[in-house]
Structures are given as C-alpha cells and as structure tokens.
Amino acid sequence: MTNDTDIASRAAVLAEELQDRDKLLKDLLTFSHKLLLTSDKKKLYRICDQTAKDLLHLDFSTLLLLGDNDNSLVIRHTIGFPPTMVDSYILEEGQGLSTIVLKEKRMITVIDHETEQRFTVPPIVFKKKITSAICAPMMLGDEVLGVLIGHTLQRHVFNETEQIIYQSLANQSAVAIKNTTSYSALKEKETLLSTIIDTVRNPIFCKDNKGGCLACNSAFADFVGCSCDEIINCGTKNAAQLKLAEVYEESDQSLWERGGRQQYETKVEHADGSIRDVLLCKASFCNDSGEVAGIVGTIMDITEQKQEAEEKEQILLQMQHVQKLESLGVLAGGIAHDFNNLLMAILGNADLALAEISPFSAARHNLEAIESASRRAADLCRQMLAYSGKGKFVIQQLNCNELVEEMTHMLEISISKKAVMKFNLADKVPPIEADATQIRQIIMNLVINASDAINDKSGIISITTGAMECDRDYLTETYIDEQLPEGIYSYIEVADTGCGMDEETKAKMFDPFFTTKFTGRGLGMAAVLGIVRGHNGALKIYSEPSRGTTIKLIFPIAANQDVKEKNEGRQDKNWQGKGLILLVDDEETIRAVGRQMLEYLGFSVITAADGQEATKTFKARAAEINLVLMDLTMPHMDGEEAYREMRRIDSTVQVIMASGYNEQEVTQRFVGKGLAGFIQKPFMIDDLRDILRQSMIT
Ligand SMILES: Nc1ncnc2c1ncn2[C@@H]1O[C@H](COP(=O)(O)OP(=O)(O)OP(=O)(O)O)[C@@H](O)[C@H]1O
Ligand SMILES: [Mg+2]
Structure with a gap:
C-alpha cells in the first residue's frame, strides 16, 4: 500500500516536473522567437530581463554590458533597481559580483549576501534587502559582451537546471544583442552613405541586370524628371529612364559579361528636353557568389565645359585665321606695291612708244602685246592689293x-x-x-x-x-x-x-x-x-x-545719306594741257616715264626724288607750278607730309597723289583736305589725261 502510494506520489511529482520542463521549453522557445523578431536594443534588453525574471522567479533582473573599457560594466536595463541607474551606473573591476563573473567568464551564485566573502557587496543590495543572487556572463564564443544578474529577496539556492537555463538565456541574449548592434551600425552606415550620395550634385544610379533601378540620388531623379521612389519602383517602365537605358545597353553588356569599370562621353536628353554632353563613369559590383549583380554609375554634365572648350577652339581658329589673312595681306600688299612700280615703267614706256611710232610700224604689234600683258599683270596686282585690304583709295557714297x-x-x-x-x-x-x-x-x-x-x-x-x-x-x-x-x-x-x-x-x-x-x-x-x-x-x-x-x-550704309554726283567718265582723247608740273617719285624709272607722259600731254615738267626735295623746289617755284603729281610712299618725307608742307606754303596748291599701294587710313586722312585727285599706279597716258583734265577744270 505504502509502495503504491509512493509510486503514485512519485508519478505525480514526475508528471509535475515534466509539465514544468515542458513549460520551460516553451518559454525558452518563445524567448528565442521574440529575440529574433526584435531589432530595437532597448526592447531586446527588456525581453532578456523579463524572461530571466519570470523563468527563475527573480525579484530583480538586470542586464549590464561592457563599458568604455573591457573591465567595466554599465547597467543597460533593470527590473527592480531604480531606472535612474540605467546608462549611468558603472561598475569598475573588483566592484560587486558582476565584475568577477566578467573576469572569470563563468556563472556565480550567492546564497546569502550577509555571509558573502568573495567580494564587497554594494550597499544598495542590503538597502533593497536582497538575500540571494545569480550572475551569468553573456558569452559569444570566447567573447564576453556583459553579464545578466538576478536577485531574490528570499534566500534561494539556484539548482543546476536553473543555472543551465540562466546561462542559456545569457548566451542567447548575447547573440541577439550582437546582431542588433551590428544591424544598427549597418543602418547607420547606410544612412550616412545615402546622405553622402544624396548630397553629391552629380546624378548617381545603381541598376540590376533586368534594367531596374536599385537606388539613385536626387540629382539623378532631377535629371530624369521623376522622384527617386518612382524610378526605383517603376523601373524601366519610366519613359525617361527607358531613353537613358536604351542608350547604354550596349556598353553595359560588356560590364555584365566581364565586370570592371567604364568611362565614356556621350549625349543624353535631360528632363527639360535639352541634350546634354555627359561623362559617364560606371562600375559593376558582384554578389557573394562573385557574379555581377549590378552596375553603379555617375553622370557628370560636361555641356558647359564642352561649350567653353569649343568656343575657345573657335576663337583660336578665328585668331589664326585673322593672323593668316593679315600676314598674307602684308606679303601680297608689299609685292603688289613693288610690282606696280615696275609695271608703271613697262606700261608707261610701251604706251609712250605706241603714241610716238607710226601706225604702220611693224613694232606696233609687239608694243601692244607688251601693253596687254602688263595690263593683265596690273590686274593681278589689283587683286592682291584688294586681298591685302590696302587698295581702298577713293571713298565716296555709292549706290x-x-x-x-x-x-x-x-x-x-x-x-x-x-x-x-x-x-x-x-x-x-x-x-x-x-x-x-x-x-x-x-x-x-x-x-x-x-x-x-x-x-x-x-x-x-x-x-x-x-x-x-x-x-x-x-x-x-x-x-x-x-x-x-x-x-x-x-x-x-x-x-x-x-x-x-x-x-x-x-x-x-x-x-x-x-x-x-x-x-x-x-x-x-x-x-x-x-x-x-x-x-x-x-x-x-x-x-x-x-x-x-x-x-x-x-x-x-553711309552715315550721311546724301548721294553725291557720279564721277565723269573718260572723255576727249585729244585733250592737251599746259603749264608746269612738279613730278615727285623716289623711283627714277617712274620719274622718267612720268615726265615723258606729261610732256606728251603738253606740260613742262620738273622732278623731285622725295618729299624734302619736293617742298624745297615748291617753295622756290610755287608761283610757276600749276600742279604737283606726287607719290605717296617715299623715303625721308612721304607724300602726306610733303602735301601738308606745300599747303602751308600755298593753300591753293593742286596735288594729285599717286600710289602703287596705299593704306586706307592714310587715304581717309586726305578726305576733305582738298586733294586734287588720286591716281593708282600703274597708270597710262589715258588715265593721266583724265585725272589732269578733271583737276585742272575744277
Ligand atoms: N560660284 C561658285 N560656284 C562654285 N564654286 C565656286 C564659286 N565661287 C568660287 N568657287 C570655288 O572657289 C575657288 C576659288 O575661287 P577664286 O575666285 O578665289 O579663284 P578662281 O576662280 O579659281 O581663280 P581666279 O583667281 O581666276 O578667280 C574656285 O576655284 C571654285 O572652286
Ligand atoms: Mg574667280
């Protein structure tokens, strides 16, 4: 009977124990589950403390983590002690049970603090009337993250099962805390990174191999013309992005196949419709298996730089062009000038000879050939002078x-x-x-x-x-x-x-x-x-x-729109003049041929070889001289200066200026200064007759 009762009561005890263990197991599973679901640190600490308190029927449950150095501990959560101690109560090495557990990396229990010899009991323990304690290191492999400590008011001896459970709770908490810490560090980094990326003013994007956008910054969103969310959620369905994607698909292909980096210039349509020159830099990134998982790219708008460079290039080209024109002009003008003087001698002599010889002379034909070849040469000179811009002689209002x-x-x-x-x-x-x-x-x-x-x-x-x-x-x-x-x-x-x-x-x-x-x-x-x-x-x-x-x-158009009368054309081949002409030219051949031409036209001639000689002669014989025919470009004193001098001597002096080349500004200086006329070298008898007749009539 007694046996039966024994067996029955033992069975009842076992059944109760089984039930307890079953509940414990369930509680532990719930605990693990809760830990997995929690990423918030404070919440995690609370779950750890609460579970430990419930499972071991504790009156106080406290979680301490490593402080600034590896030997100190800081209370991060507590049930039972004042909340003000959280984050502020620090235990240095040698203070209380916790730091011993931290140092020895093993669980320690205290049955009664009154009789405790291993450490100095902090006053708060007595103040709170605490009797027993259990403290376990929170282990992650060999590393200790902190300790979990529980207290009871009543005296309590923690049995083996309780100790195993408590250590297991502490270790699981360690894993969960570590994960959460890493997770929040990761999140922090992510926020930092996205802030940096968003602050960058160049568009940045990241795409997957299906053409979808994994991420982008607001500069990219502005460029494309939609919000980041739209771009990421709609992927290539977005029209603007499609345009971008199409352009680069081909070059992307090599990145998808071989990975690496790319940089090239291209053109892209901006959301505002303008076409932009851009520098595109792209790089692939891989997943854990080493396969290319996506492409990150940045867009640098170089439209303005390109425009500036093109403008500079254009200006440079223009400058070179102007310089070329100018130097060629100087050359052409110089050659034309000298040639005109030579042609003057050839043409003038041929012309004089033609005038003198009999119409039946056999040489007439040769002289005419000389004349016509010289005229063609003079034509060429005129073209060259015109190109040089130095052939602008008679400015007048023209219709x-x-x-x-x-x-x-x-x-x-x-x-x-x-x-x-x-x-x-x-x-x-x-x-x-x-x-x-x-x-x-x-x-x-x-x-x-x-x-x-x-x-x-x-x-x-x-x-x-x-x-x-x-x-x-x-x-x-x-x-x-x-x-x-x-x-x-x-x-x-x-x-x-x-x-x-x-x-x-x-x-x-x-x-x-x-x-x-x-x-x-x-x-x-x-x-x-x-x-x-x-x-x-x-x-x-x-x-x-x-x-x-x-x-x-x-x-x-002309500044003063008053149309002047046209010049008279050629007239009267038989016109003959009379009087004394002062012929001034530094070229002896020209003086010779000019004298003959003038004499042929009925004039008497005296000559001078430069401006100085001319003014001297003019001063001496001003009363006799009817007209001065003077070259513009001469050594010592040029035509312009000599003209001024002569006008000083006699303000009514008649001067015809001759030149094989002339600078526009110089000529313009004569405008309105009473120049009797201008004749361009080489000239022939007919030209000379015309200009002389015109200036002598007026
Ligand atoms: N109206 C035009 N139609 C087609 N080509 C032209 C025309 N005007 C000029 N060109 C081209 O420009 C070139 C240079 O012209 P340019 O008048 O300077 O020289 P050119 O006529 O060849 O010789 P020239 O010195 O006898 O005038 C010509 O050879 C010709 O190829
Ligand atoms: Mg031509």
Missing part, C-alpha cells in the same frame, strides 16, 4: 543699284554664252561708303566665278540688291570675324545655278591661290574678302554641290 546697272553690259559680255543674267534690283538701296572700282571688282569676280560654275551648261546668274536689318545672330553667322555693329546694311547678292561647292571647297575658297580650276589663279575670292573686310562689310555663302551658290555681301 549699289547704279553701280550694277553701269556694269550690266560688261557683265553680260564677260559670262559664258549659255548663262543668263538676271537683275533683281531693289527700288531703293541706301548708299554705302565705298571705293567704286573695288566694288566693281568684287561684282566682277563673283559673276565670273558664277559663270565658271555654270560652265558649258545652261544656267542663271542673278544679281540682287537691297537693304536689310542685321541683328547679332545674323552677323555672327557671316564669314568675317570682326564684330560688326547691328543695324541696317545694304547688300549685293550674286547667285548662280552652277556646280556649287562641297564643304571642303567652301572652307578653302578664300585662301589665296586656292583654285579648283585649270586656269584659275585662286585670287578672286581672296580679293573679294579683302575688299569686303576693308569696307567693314561681311559676307555669307550658301552653296550645295550641283545646286548652285549664293554669295551675299553686306555693307554698312
């Missing part, structure tokens, strides 16, 4: 319409038989300030080129005149590099239906000696450019291969 009308006949006989001339002259064209000879020369050059372009096919050459308002945009597109002022310009336009030009020809057409023609000299357009520049004008070219060419010349 482009009248000029073109005068030339009609000459133009018509100069062009190919198959070409038809058309004139579209505006009703009224404001006059320009220009040298008529030179404007005639450019019209001629353009028309001859047009005729050459039409060649032996049939075609139309049209000359159009008019006036137009030119704004900055229009002027910057013209061929001349100088900054011309905005305003009204008169224009002359020569268009043809000829062969047109490709880009290469167009780029070189103004280069001196550039020609695509067998017999061409390549000076026509160079001269046009020189003259237009010299007149502060500009030109525009429209040309397409096999379509034709249009060249438009614009000239600033």
Whole structure:
C-alpha cells in the first residue's frame, strides 16, 4: 500500500516536473522567437530581463554590458533597481559580483549576501534587502559582451537546471544583442552613405541586370524628371529612364559579361528636353557568389565645359585665321606695291612708244602685246592689293543699284554664252561708303566665278540688291570675324545655278591661290574678302554641290545719306594741257616715264626724288607750278607730309597723289583736305589725261 502510494506520489511529482520542463521549453522557445523578431536594443534588453525574471522567479533582473573599457560594466536595463541607474551606473573591476563573473567568464551564485566573502557587496543590495543572487556572463564564443544578474529577496539556492537555463538565456541574449548592434551600425552606415550620395550634385544610379533601378540620388531623379521612389519602383517602365537605358545597353553588356569599370562621353536628353554632353563613369559590383549583380554609375554634365572648350577652339581658329589673312595681306600688299612700280615703267614706256611710232610700224604689234600683258599683270596686282585690304583709295557714297546697272553690259559680255543674267534690283538701296572700282571688282569676280560654275551648261546668274536689318545672330553667322555693329546694311547678292561647292571647297575658297580650276589663279575670292573686310562689310555663302551658290555681301550704309554726283567718265582723247608740273617719285624709272607722259600731254615738267626735295623746289617755284603729281610712299618725307608742307606754303596748291599701294587710313586722312585727285599706279597716258583734265577744270 505504502509502495503504491509512493509510486503514485512519485508519478505525480514526475508528471509535475515534466509539465514544468515542458513549460520551460516553451518559454525558452518563445524567448528565442521574440529575440529574433526584435531589432530595437532597448526592447531586446527588456525581453532578456523579463524572461530571466519570470523563468527563475527573480525579484530583480538586470542586464549590464561592457563599458568604455573591457573591465567595466554599465547597467543597460533593470527590473527592480531604480531606472535612474540605467546608462549611468558603472561598475569598475573588483566592484560587486558582476565584475568577477566578467573576469572569470563563468556563472556565480550567492546564497546569502550577509555571509558573502568573495567580494564587497554594494550597499544598495542590503538597502533593497536582497538575500540571494545569480550572475551569468553573456558569452559569444570566447567573447564576453556583459553579464545578466538576478536577485531574490528570499534566500534561494539556484539548482543546476536553473543555472543551465540562466546561462542559456545569457548566451542567447548575447547573440541577439550582437546582431542588433551590428544591424544598427549597418543602418547607420547606410544612412550616412545615402546622405553622402544624396548630397553629391552629380546624378548617381545603381541598376540590376533586368534594367531596374536599385537606388539613385536626387540629382539623378532631377535629371530624369521623376522622384527617386518612382524610378526605383517603376523601373524601366519610366519613359525617361527607358531613353537613358536604351542608350547604354550596349556598353553595359560588356560590364555584365566581364565586370570592371567604364568611362565614356556621350549625349543624353535631360528632363527639360535639352541634350546634354555627359561623362559617364560606371562600375559593376558582384554578389557573394562573385557574379555581377549590378552596375553603379555617375553622370557628370560636361555641356558647359564642352561649350567653353569649343568656343575657345573657335576663337583660336578665328585668331589664326585673322593672323593668316593679315600676314598674307602684308606679303601680297608689299609685292603688289613693288610690282606696280615696275609695271608703271613697262606700261608707261610701251604706251609712250605706241603714241610716238607710226601706225604702220611693224613694232606696233609687239608694243601692244607688251601693253596687254602688263595690263593683265596690273590686274593681278589689283587683286592682291584688294586681298591685302590696302587698295581702298577713293571713298565716296555709292549706290549699289547704279553701280550694277553701269556694269550690266560688261557683265553680260564677260559670262559664258549659255548663262543668263538676271537683275533683281531693289527700288531703293541706301548708299554705302565705298571705293567704286573695288566694288566693281568684287561684282566682277563673283559673276565670273558664277559663270565658271555654270560652265558649258545652261544656267542663271542673278544679281540682287537691297537693304536689310542685321541683328547679332545674323552677323555672327557671316564669314568675317570682326564684330560688326547691328543695324541696317545694304547688300549685293550674286547667285548662280552652277556646280556649287562641297564643304571642303567652301572652307578653302578664300585662301589665296586656292583654285579648283585649270586656269584659275585662286585670287578672286581672296580679293573679294579683302575688299569686303576693308569696307567693314561681311559676307555669307550658301552653296550645295550641283545646286548652285549664293554669295551675299553686306555693307554698312553711309552715315550721311546724301548721294553725291557720279564721277565723269573718260572723255576727249585729244585733250592737251599746259603749264608746269612738279613730278615727285623716289623711283627714277617712274620719274622718267612720268615726265615723258606729261610732256606728251603738253606740260613742262620738273622732278623731285622725295618729299624734302619736293617742298624745297615748291617753295622756290610755287608761283610757276600749276600742279604737283606726287607719290605717296617715299623715303625721308612721304607724300602726306610733303602735301601738308606745300599747303602751308600755298593753300591753293593742286596735288594729285599717286600710289602703287596705299593704306586706307592714310587715304581717309586726305578726305576733305582738298586733294586734287588720286591716281593708282600703274597708270597710262589715258588715265593721266583724265585725272589732269578733271583737276585742272575744277
Ligand atoms: N560660284 C561658285 N560656284 C562654285 N564654286 C565656286 C564659286 N565661287 C568660287 N568657287 C570655288 O572657289 C575657288 C576659288 O575661287 P577664286 O575666285 O578665289 O579663284 P578662281 O576662280 O579659281 O581663280 P581666279 O583667281 O581666276 O578667280 C574656285 O576655284 C571654285 O572652286
Ligand atoms: Mg574667280
């Protein structure tokens, strides 16, 4: 009976124990589960303390973690002790049970603090009337993170099961705390990183291999024109991003296949619709298995830098171009000047000889050949002078319409038989300030080129005149590099239906000696450019291969719009003058030929070799001298200075200035100063007769 009762009571005890263990196991599982779900540190500490308190029926449960150094402990959570102790109560080495457990890395229990010998019991323990304690190190492998300590008011001996459970609780807490700490550190890093990325003003993106966007910064969002969320959630469904993605798919392919980095310049459409030059830098990144998992990229908008660089390059090219024009101009002008003096001697002598010899002489034909070859040479010189911009001699108010009308006949006989001339002259064209000879020369050059372009096919050459308002945009597109002022310009336009030009020809057409023609000299357009520049004008070219060419010349209109009377043309081949002429030139040959020409025209002649000699002679014989024919460029004293001196001696002095070359500014200085006339070297008897007759009449 007793046995039966024993067995029954033992069975009951066992059943109760089993039930207890079952509950314990359940509680421990719940605890683990709760730990897994918690990433908030404070909450985690509370769960640890609460579970330990419940499972071991403790009155106090406290969690302490390592402090600043590895020997101190700080209370991070407590149930039972005052909350003010949390985060502020620090136990240094040797203070209380906890630091011994920390040092020895093993669990220690206290049955009664009253009899405790191993450490000094902190006063608060007695104050709280605590009797027993259990303390376990929170272990993570060999590392101790802190300790878990429990207290009871009643005396309690912690049995083995309780100790095992308590240690297990402490260790599990260690893992969970470590994970949470790492997790929050990671989160902190992530926040830091995303703040940095978002602060960067260059667009940054990160995409996966399906074209989706994993992350991006707000600069990228601005560039694409939607929010970061939209970009990340909608992936490539977003239109703007699709555009970007398409462009780079090909180059991305190599990153997906081989990984690495890429950097290249490309163009991208910005959300505002503008096309941007960008520098794209991309790099792949891999997953744990070493496969390329995504691509990170940055976009640097280099539109402005590129524009600046292009502008600089353009300015440099323009500068080089201007310098080239100038140095070639100096060369051309110099050669032309010297040649004109030589031609003056050749042409003048031939002309005089022709005038003297019998109309039936056998030599007449040779003299005429000399004359015509010299005229062609003089023509070339004129082109070169025009190119150099130093051939602008007689500035007057000119009406482009009248000029073109005068030339009609000459133009018509100069062009190919198959070409038809058309004139579209505006009703009224404001006059320009220009040298008529030179404007005639450019019209001629353009028309001859047009005729050459039409060649032996049939075609139309049209000359159009008019006036137009030119704004900055229009002027910057013209061929001349100088900054011309905005305003009204008169224009002359020569268009043809000829062969047109490709880009290469167009780029070189103004280069001196550039020609695509067998017999061409390549000076026509160079001269046009020189003259237009010299007149502060500009030109525009429209040309397409096999379509034709249009060249438009614009000239600033004259400041005072009063149209002057035209010069009289050639007259009276038999005119003879009389009186004394002072001929001044530093070239002996010119003095010789000039004297003969003047004498032929009926004058008496005295000569001087430079300005000084001339003024001296003039001073001595001012009363006798009817007119002075003087070269402009001479050593010691040039024509301009000598002219001034002579006017001082006699303000009514008649001076005709001659030059094989002249600087525009110098000539302009003569305007309004009573110069009797200007004659360009080389000149012939007829030219001389005309100018002398005109100045002697007036
Ligand atoms: N209206 C045009 N149509 C087609 N090509 C043209 C036209 N005007 C000029 N060009 C091209 O520009 C080149 C240079 O012209 P430019 O007048 O300076 O020299 P050129 O006519 O060849 O010789 P020249 O010194 O006898 O005038 C020409 O050879 C030709 O290729
Ligand atoms: Mg030509």
